[in-house]
Amino acid sequence: MNILEVKNVNKRFGGLQALGNVNLNVAENTVHAIIGPNGAGKSTLLNCLVGKLIPDTGSVMFDGRSVLGRKPYEINQMGISRVFQTPEIFGDLSVQENMLIPCFAKRDGAFALNGYGSVGSQRDVIDKAEEMLVEMKLADKRHMHAASMSRGDKRRLEIAMCLAQDPRLLLLDEPTAGMARADTNNTIDLLKQIKEERDITIAIIEHDMHVVFSLAERITVLAQGTPLVEDTPDNIKGHPKVREAYLGESQDAA
Amino acid sequence: MLGLNKKDLGVLLLVALLAMAAPILLNPFPADSGMAQFNAGYPDLMQRFVIFGIFAIGYNILFGLTGYLSFGHAAFLGVGSYSAVWMMKLLSMNVIPAILLSVIVAGLFSVVIGYVSLRRSGIYFSILTLAFAQMSFNLAYSVLTPITNGETGLQISLSDPRILDGANAPSYPNLFGAQMNSAATIDVGSWSFTFSVGYYLCALLMLVAFYISIRIFRSPFGLMLRAVKSNQQRMNYTGLNTKPYTLAAFVISGMYAGLAGGLLAAMDPLAGAERMQWTASGEVVLMTILGGAGTLLGPVLGAGFIKYFENIFSKINDNVLHGWFSFMPDGIEDFIITIIHPFVGKGWHLTLGLLFMLVVIFLPGGLVEGGQRIGRLFRRKKADTNTPDGTKTPAE
Incomplete structure (x- = not known):
C-alpha cells in the first residue's frame, strides 16, 4: 500500500519549471530515496509535501488524505515529520x-x-x-x-x-550534508536501526550515493523537475539514463 | 508549596518580604538628615515601583519569553486607566470594579491589536505595535475627547452618577471604605515610616501578578513561548501552531498592562493621553532589558531602578550639590559641580542612558545577570572543591 501518492505535480517559479508532471508513490514501511543532480527539483518536491509550497497543479495524498492547502503544522499532525538539511x-x-x-x-x-x-x-x-x-x-x-x-x-x-x-512518514532532507565520514556512517547506522525497530516509512533526499545505496529500498531519480526512473538500487546503479543525467554531471562538477 | 519548586518559592517569598517591608527598607535615612532626599519610602513613589513592576512583569511574558518586541504596550496601560476612571465615575469609588474592568478592556483591546500585529514578526511587528499605540494616543488626545476628555485628561467630579455608591460613600478611591490615600505614619526615633492602604493593595496585586508569572514561566505554555523565541520553523514542523501561542502571550501581557493602568488610576483618579505615548511604551522596554529580559526577577528590579532614578535622582539640583561639596575650596567646588550638573536633576536621563548602555554592553542579561555573577564569585570563593551539578536554570 502506498502511504504517499504524488500525482501530476507541477510547480513553476516565474520562467523556471521546477517540477513537471511529477508522479511518485512511496510504499508503506519502505525507505525511498529521491536523488538527482543540483536543481533537479528535489527540495521543491519536498517543500510541496510538507506544506511550505503549494503545487500549481496535481495532487499530494498522504494516507488517503490530501495535504494540499494545509499548513506545515497540520501536515505534521497528520503524521509527517521533517528533518532539515541544517539541523533545526x-x-x-x-x-x-x-x-x-x-x-x-x-x-x-x-x-x-x-x-x-x-x-x-x-x-x-x-x-x-x-x-x-x-x-x-x-x-x-x-x-x-x-x-x-x-x-x-x-x-x-x-x-x-x-x-x-x-510519525508514519519521516522526510529527511540531505541528512548527512556537510558531515564527516564517521558522522555520516553513524547517521546511516542510526537510520537503519530506526527502520528495524519501528513501523515507519522513510523518504530521503540525498546527494551522497554511499548513503543512498546503503539505505534505500526504492530509488527515484529526478532530473530537471521530472522523474527519470524509479527502481531498486541495484537496477539504478547500472541504468544508462541515470549515468547520463546524474553520474555524468557529478563528474563534471568534480 | 503553591505548586512551586523550592527555588521559585524562595524568590516569591523574598519579593513578598521586600514588598511588605518596603516602607521601612526604602527609608534608611532619618527624616531630618541631609540624606533624607534619597528616601524612597513614601506612598506615591512606592506605588509607582510596584505598579510599573506589574507592567514590566507582564511585558516580560511577551518580550522575555517569545522575543516579540512590542513598542505599544503603553496603549494598554492607558486603556486600563481610562476604563478604571470611567468605572469610578459611573459605578462606584470602590476600586474593585475599576480594576476588574481595566483588565478586561485592556485584554479585549490587546486581542484586536495583537491579532493584527502578530501577522508579522521582528521589526515589522514592533512598528505595527508602535503605530497602533500612537494611533490610540492621538485618538485619546483629540477625536475621542467625549470619552477621554482630551488634553485635560479624564477626572472624577462630584456630579458623577456613581450609581452604586450611597450618599455617604467616600469621594476618593477606596476599598470598601478604606481610602487609597489614607496612611499611618509611625515615627521611630528620627526615622519616619509611612504605611498606606494604596501601597499595600498595589503590593498585594503585584505579588499575585508575580506568582502567576512564575507559574507561566514554569508551565508547558511557558516552554512553548520560549520555543517560539528559539525556532519558529521547528515549531511549525513539530505540529505546533505558533500564532495562538504568541497571541495568548500578547493578551496576557496586555492584561497585566491594563491592571497597571487601572491601579495608577485607582491611586490617583485621573487618566491622561500622555500615559499612552511612545515614550511610556519605551520605558517598559527599558525596564525589562535593564533588569533582565526573560528572567523572573529582572522586570521588577528594572522597574524599581528606573522609577527610583526618575524620582530621586532628578531631585538633585545645584543647591543640593553645593551642600555636598561645600567642604571643598570654592574654585574646585564650582568646577566639580559644573561637571556633575548635566548628569543630575533634569539631566537624570543622561545618567540613566549611560547606565543602560553599560548594562547592555557588559551585562546582556541585565541586573539579574550582575547579581548572578556576584553570587557565583562568592560561591567560588566559599567552596572551590564543589563540582558544578550541571543543572541549567533558564530563568531566575
Whole structure:
C-alpha cells in the first residue's frame, strides 16, 4: 500500500519549471530515496509535501488524505515529520526541553493553553521524553544547551524529536550534508536501526550515493523537475539514463 | 508549596518580604538628615515601583519569553486607566470594579491589536505595535475627547452618577471604605515610616501578578513561548501552531498592562493621553532589558531602578550639590559641580542612558545577570572543591 501518492505535480517559479508532471508513490514501511543532480527539483518536491509550497497543479495524498492547502503544522499532525538539511532544533533550550516539545505537541495538539501546571508535573510527557533521550543515546547530554552540541548530535536530536511524535512518514532532507565520514556512517547506522525497530516509512533526499545505496529500498531519480526512473538500487546503479543525467554531471562538477 | 519548586518559592517569598517591608527598607535615612532626599519610602513613589513592576512583569511574558518586541504596550496601560476612571465615575469609588474592568478592556483591546500585529514578526511587528499605540494616543488626545476628555485628561467630579455608591460613600478611591490615600505614619526615633492602604493593595496585586508569572514561566505554555523565541520553523514542523501561542502571550501581557493602568488610576483618579505615548511604551522596554529580559526577577528590579532614578535622582539640583561639596575650596567646588550638573536633576536621563548602555554592553542579561555573577564569585570563593551539578536554570 502506498502511504504517499504524488500525482501530476507541477510547480513553476516565474520562467523556471521546477517540477513537471511529477508522479511518485512511496510504499508503506519502505525507505525511498529521491536523488538527482543540483536543481533537479528535489527540495521543491519536498517543500510541496510538507506544506511550505503549494503545487500549481496535481495532487499530494498522504494516507488517503490530501495535504494540499494545509499548513506545515497540520501536515505534521497528520503524521509527517521533517528533518532539515541544517539541523533545526531549539538552540536556546536544553536538550531535554527540546525533547519535551514534540512530546507535548503529540499529547496536546497544535495549541494548548496549559499555563498552570508546571512542566515537571507532567509525568507522562517527561517519561516519554526521557525514554527517547535514552534510546537515542542523548541522556547524558540532557542538561546541555542544544546550540552548543556538535553537528552530529544536533542531527541526532532533531531525528529524535521527529521520532518522539511517532510519525508514519519521516522526510529527511540531505541528512548527512556537510558531515564527516564517521558522522555520516553513524547517521546511516542510526537510520537503519530506526527502520528495524519501528513501523515507519522513510523518504530521503540525498546527494551522497554511499548513503543512498546503503539505505534505500526504492530509488527515484529526478532530473530537471521530472522523474527519470524509479527502481531498486541495484537496477539504478547500472541504468544508462541515470549515468547520463546524474553520474555524468557529478563528474563534471568534480 | 503553591505548586512551586523550592527555588521559585524562595524568590516569591523574598519579593513578598521586600514588598511588605518596603516602607521601612526604602527609608534608611532619618527624616531630618541631609540624606533624607534619597528616601524612597513614601506612598506615591512606592506605588509607582510596584505598579510599573506589574507592567514590566507582564511585558516580560511577551518580550522575555517569545522575543516579540512590542513598542505599544503603553496603549494598554492607558486603556486600563481610562476604563478604571470611567468605572469610578459611573459605578462606584470602590476600586474593585475599576480594576476588574481595566483588565478586561485592556485584554479585549490587546486581542484586536495583537491579532493584527502578530501577522508579522521582528521589526515589522514592533512598528505595527508602535503605530497602533500612537494611533490610540492621538485618538485619546483629540477625536475621542467625549470619552477621554482630551488634553485635560479624564477626572472624577462630584456630579458623577456613581450609581452604586450611597450618599455617604467616600469621594476618593477606596476599598470598601478604606481610602487609597489614607496612611499611618509611625515615627521611630528620627526615622519616619509611612504605611498606606494604596501601597499595600498595589503590593498585594503585584505579588499575585508575580506568582502567576512564575507559574507561566514554569508551565508547558511557558516552554512553548520560549520555543517560539528559539525556532519558529521547528515549531511549525513539530505540529505546533505558533500564532495562538504568541497571541495568548500578547493578551496576557496586555492584561497585566491594563491592571497597571487601572491601579495608577485607582491611586490617583485621573487618566491622561500622555500615559499612552511612545515614550511610556519605551520605558517598559527599558525596564525589562535593564533588569533582565526573560528572567523572573529582572522586570521588577528594572522597574524599581528606573522609577527610583526618575524620582530621586532628578531631585538633585545645584543647591543640593553645593551642600555636598561645600567642604571643598570654592574654585574646585564650582568646577566639580559644573561637571556633575548635566548628569543630575533634569539631566537624570543622561545618567540613566549611560547606565543602560553599560548594562547592555557588559551585562546582556541585565541586573539579574550582575547579581548572578556576584553570587557565583562568592560561591567560588566559599567552596572551590564543589563540582558544578550541571543543572541549567533558564530563568531566575
